[in-house]
Amino acid sequence: MQYGRFLLRRVFHSLFVIWGAATVVFLLRFITPGDPVTALAPPDAGDEVRAALERRLGLDDPIHVQYFEYITDLMVGDFGNSMEVLDRSVLDWIFWTRFLRSLELAISATILAIVIAIPLGVVSARRRHTPADYSATLFSLGGISTPNFWLGLMLILLIAVPVGFIPTGTPGPLLHEAVGDLFAGDPGTLGDWLRFMFLPALTLGTYFTALITRLTRSGMLEEIGKAYVKACRAKGLPETLTMYRHVLRNTLIPIVTILGLQLGTLIGGAIITETVFEWNGLGQLLIERINARDWTMIQGIVIIIAIGFVTINTVVDLLYAYLDPRVMEE
């Protein structure tokens, strides 16, 4: 199949999925028991007030009209207003700092995970059945089995509290502010950013580190048994070169796909991590809005997360197909 056709199909499919996700989110509100007008209106409100509120929220139309308006609004990027604070638009509330905070956390955790996990996995596979391998295996089993909110609390207890200079509440500066200050000649903000980011990124990244270590190890072991490795060794290629240039490279391809699928776990983990560290990102906002029963905000946040998730998965798939054209046949 042509790459262009594959790309078009894949993009079309992801647009379909986003539309489906938006529909699911729209329907969620309709199966929710309880009526937003009753929740919002003052207890002594008369029928007129209630009717006005209903009109304001757009709830007086039949469901298909509401759905049509909802989808068309979404297409032009209008997520509506919050149901609790009626003048506040959903997007305004979510963007930008909240969104950036979550994004920074997720990316830092991923980078941390990759930097630690891949060498660990390689060492573990090369020195199979040695103490190094056993510790790496034990670590990765523990990592995928530890709830990250608990891990976060333990890190606060064991690192932040005794060390003192690592903050645990209230989020620090954003990266672009830190970088801006750095160019302005003040590296202090970047230091702050690192201090604030360290524990949350470690908390969120541990599951991923463990997972990637496990995948790298088993993938490497599977590859090492193949004939081309024997050929590399036979022609006298240094072992390190064989491992990193050939074996690791072949191992990484399936890992990338699995990581794409596991990204949901990362986003879910970010929600929990944000709660533990009072990170003030999208996840914490979602929890807060769920508790306020603010459905337009919940819909907005869930859709934004879904769009981000689907987009990254599509990009990963496209990259994967570019690197390994065989997958296009499936």
Next chain:
Amino acid sequence: MISDRVKSSLKREFYQSRAAQVGVVLIAIILFTAVFAPMLTPHDPTTQRVGTGNGSALTDLPPLSPIPGHEFVGTRDQTMVNQTTGEFVNVQQEVPANASHPLGTNERGQDILSRIIYGARVSMLVGLLGTALATLLGVPYGLVAGYFGGRLDDTLMRAADVMLAFPSLVLAIALIGVFRDTSFHTAELPDPFVAAAQGDLVPNILIPRAEHVASMPETTTFPVTVTLVVALVNWVWFARITRGEALSIRAEEYVTAARSLGASDVTILRQHILPNAITPIIVLATIQVAFIILLEASLSFLGFSGTNLTWGADIQQGRDGLSSGKWWVSTMPGLAIIAAVVGVNLLGDWLRDALDPGIQGESGGI
């Protein structure tokens, strides 16, 4: 459905792998604890022991130390009346560990060991029932999609893909937002042992510690919504893996043979496709139990579960005490979660290694 070859492979792998044995033992202990909780707990997990007088309070007790000679000491704020001025003053009192509460107590004086024992019930129930429900939803869905193929397959799998657009925790939280105001958010399950010990159904001789059992909570709060939600969030994985299997099995000659002999679609699906697709489903189910236990813990940590007698909720409860030195309230339930999830994961590794000939003898991978 499980052939002799598979059984012998399972057995061989079990005897060879220390990890598999550890996993089975861990899970056996936790299941045993969950089932016989009323007989095993030292105290009622819900009783609060907030005393008023000096020494009667059993709040904030530290756990017993595993190292002899080194004891944990907790502190407790006590309000005292200054005898000369008549003012109330806050005094920090040192609290020694108490042997009848080996893992200590929380700020309400509830026994942590008892709460962990009862917490195993919710965790295991949600983990097993949630996975069972997800299997029941996903496997038939995937079988139909993969077996019939074509346009039906396309439609079904597109719809399933929509579910994958949401990270599971995000979808779970949104769904709980929907369902938590319903009347079925939680259900009170009567405890058969307590009922038997209280009534005259069974001679009390047959129940160990009958008097103690009779004083335990009569019901266990079971989070119905959470169970439904974890199943709704995870069934897609079962649908996808089953569909893939069905798609390849339907091309096998024995399926063609069965069809030419006049077997109906239902018969072929039940007697040929499902039994041959079962191994990856079992392996996935084990991984899912671990995942669902973690998901349930996360949801109850966030306060969405509707019951507070769970590991996740207890960790949340101990959070405030962390900064004032009461480390054990959050730490202990977390260790229980790890034990359960490690157990299930080791079990999963064992099943995968034994059932999947591709990567035999290797633990690791997913």
